[in-house]
Amino acid sequence: MKPVLWTRLDLIARCLTPFGLTVLLVLINVLPLQLPGLSRVMPLLPLMSIYLWAVHHPDLMPAYAVFLIGLLQDTLMGTPIGIHILTYLLVYGTVVWQRRFLAGKSFAVIWVGFALVAAGATAVSWVLISLYHVVFIQPEALAYQYLLSLGAFPLLSWFFMRWQLAFLAEI
Amino acid sequence: MKDRSRFTYRVAAPLRGLAHRFAFLGLVVGAFALMLLAKADVAMMERFRAQVTDSVAPILDVMSRPVTTANEVIAQVHALTTIRTENESLRQDKQRLLHWQYVARKLEAENKALRAQLNYVPGPQASYVSARVIADTGGAFAHSLLLNVGHQPGVNKGHAVVTGDGLVGRVAGVGDRATRVLLISDLNSRIPVLIEATRTRAILAGNNSNRPRLIHLPPGATVSPGDRIVTSGHGGAFPVGLPVGLVDAVNESGTSVQPFVPRDRLEYVRILDYGLKGIINDSGSGQ
Numbered sequence: 203m204k205p206v207l208w209t210r211l212d213l214i215a216r217c218l219t220p221f222g223l224t225v226l227l228v229l230i231n232v233l234p235l236q237l238p239g240l241s242r243v244m245p246l247l248p249l250m251s252i253y254l255w256a257v258h259h260p261d262l263m264p265a266y267a268v269f270l271i272g273l274l275q276d277t278l279m280g281t282p283i284g285i286h287i288l289t290y291l292l293v294y295g296t297v298v299w300q301r302r303f304l305a306g307k308s309f310a311v312i313w314v315g316f317a318l319v320a321a322g323a324t325a326v327s328w329v330l331i332s333l334y335h336v337v338f339i340q341p342e343a344l345a346y347q348y349l350l351s352l353g354a355f356p357l358l359s360w361f362f363m364r365w366q367l368a369f370l371a372e373i
Numbered sequence: 374m375k376d377r378s379r380f381t382y383r384v385a386a387p388l389r390g391l392a393h394r395f396a397f398l399g400l401v402v403g404a405f406a407l408m409l410l411a412k413a414d415v416a417m418m419e420r421f422r423a424q425v426t427d428s429v430a431p432i433l434d435v436m437s438r439p440v441t442t443a444n445e446v447i448a449q450v451h452a453l454t455t456i457r458t459e460n461e462s463l464r465q466d467k468q469r470l471l472h473w474q475y476v477a478r479k480l481e482a483e484n485k486a487l488r489a490q491l492n493y494v495p496g497p498q499a500s501y502v503s504a505r506v507i508a509d510t511g512g513a514f515a516h517s518l519l520l521n522v523g524h525q526p527g528v529n530k531g532h533a534v535v536t537g538d539g540l541v542g543r544v545a546g547v548g549d550r551a552t553r554v555l556l557i558s559d560l561n562s563r564i565p566v567l568i569e570a571t572r573t574r575a576i577l578a579g580n581n582s583n584r585p586r587l588i589h590l591p592p593g594a595t596v597s598p599g600d601r602i603v604t605s606g607h608g609g610a611f612p613v614g615l616p617v618g619l620v621d622a623v624n625e626s627g628t629s630v631q632p633f634v635p636r637d638r639l640e641y642v643r644i645l646d647y648g649l650k651g652i653i654n655d656s657g658s659g660q
Binding site for chain 1: 410426429440518553559560582636
């Protein structure tokens with residue numbers, strides 16, 4: 203009886219890691235890193251995580267988990283609640299919908315996919331927030347944030363690949 | 374058995390797909406509903422925000438410590454390499470400041486004498502609470518900080534948050550373990566200010582860039598780059614004379630201000646309490 207219970211607990215813990223890691227990235231995203239200029243253009247780490255898990259393991263990153271991650275980010279960042287939820291859900295929906303073009307493909311394809319999806323997400327969140335506040339928000343910080351995210355993507359992608367091989371190989 | 378698998382294939386699987394799609398749509402609609410709710414009931418959303426922030430604050434507090442330590446080490450190493458030139462510049466500064474000290478002493482004595490003649494009533498004395506920055510929740514959309522203090526005397530919505538350099542922002546929300554600070558560069562920030570030399574009133578409006586702008590300048594007011602901007606105390610939310618920044622550029626698109634406080638180097642801040650209630654109340658009109 204006992205070993206079975208432990209195996210199941212172990213399995214559940216492993217299955218929760220994609221969500222847990224993404225929550226951790228949300229927290230890392232708001233840490234005061236005290237590097238000049240970085241806080242304005244911090245790469246979109248949670249977005250990358252949601253994209254990668256939606257491509258590789260959508261079963262471990264269900265839509266309600268994406269909803270919760272967006273909610274946490276909105277509450278912490280002080281953005282209007284709903285902006286990040288919507289953006290992340292749209293990214294998630296798009297990726298799951300077009301998954302056959304992405305799953306199992308080479309890294310370059312996945313990277314290009316991220317470039318497209320992140321551009322869409324950035325544009326959507328920009329429009330949403332501009333509409334919400336009824337002002338024109340200067341987009342240059344967003345552009346830098348987008349480029350930095352593209353640059354940081356391979357690093358996080360590599361880390362998640364190692365993570366998958368190490369902890370999620372049998373799932 | 375065969376019937377069953379056919380049933381699974383023809384009915385159950387599409388139904389499941391449909392259910393998934395509806396669940397997804399439901400979540401999207403939920404997000405929109407939350408957005409509208411946030412617009413409609415600001416106070417409730419603020420309570421919710423405070424609760425979530427409270428529960429995450431201890432984690433952020435722990436996570437931000439190694440970052441601070443690493444930055445301190447880097448700063449120390451950097452300081453070692455420039456110690457000679459710094460020493461030289463400090464020597465010069467000392468000479469200059471000794472002169473200023475002399476001037477200040479003289480002015481202080483004069484001020485005291487004049488106040489005594491005028492029966493001047495001094496303004497309220499400030500008390501303050503020091504706090505550590507545990508999150509810089511920046512990004513292109515919102516400029517705010519989280520501090521590691523919660524409800525306590527001297528920490529209230531609307532209080533000014535400063536460092537030794539000048540004004541950082543104001544308290545936008547207080548929870549049990551964390552406090553949210555709206556930076557002066559945030560889109561929602563409006564601070565009544567004065568141009569120090571000319572005493573011209575204006576409003577410093579954040580625009581989510583590093584250079585907030587001066588708006589509502591009276592027609593014909595002259596502003597030039599390098600002018601010092603201080604809080605005016607109008608509206609009663611802030612005390613008079615907190616240093617804010619220097620006028621950076623004046624052109625057709627407006628007047629931009631370079632804040633004195635470098636946002637990226639914020640580690641500890643002070644929350645000032647002058648006992649001013651002002652125009653900010655709890656119903657969220659300060660948002």
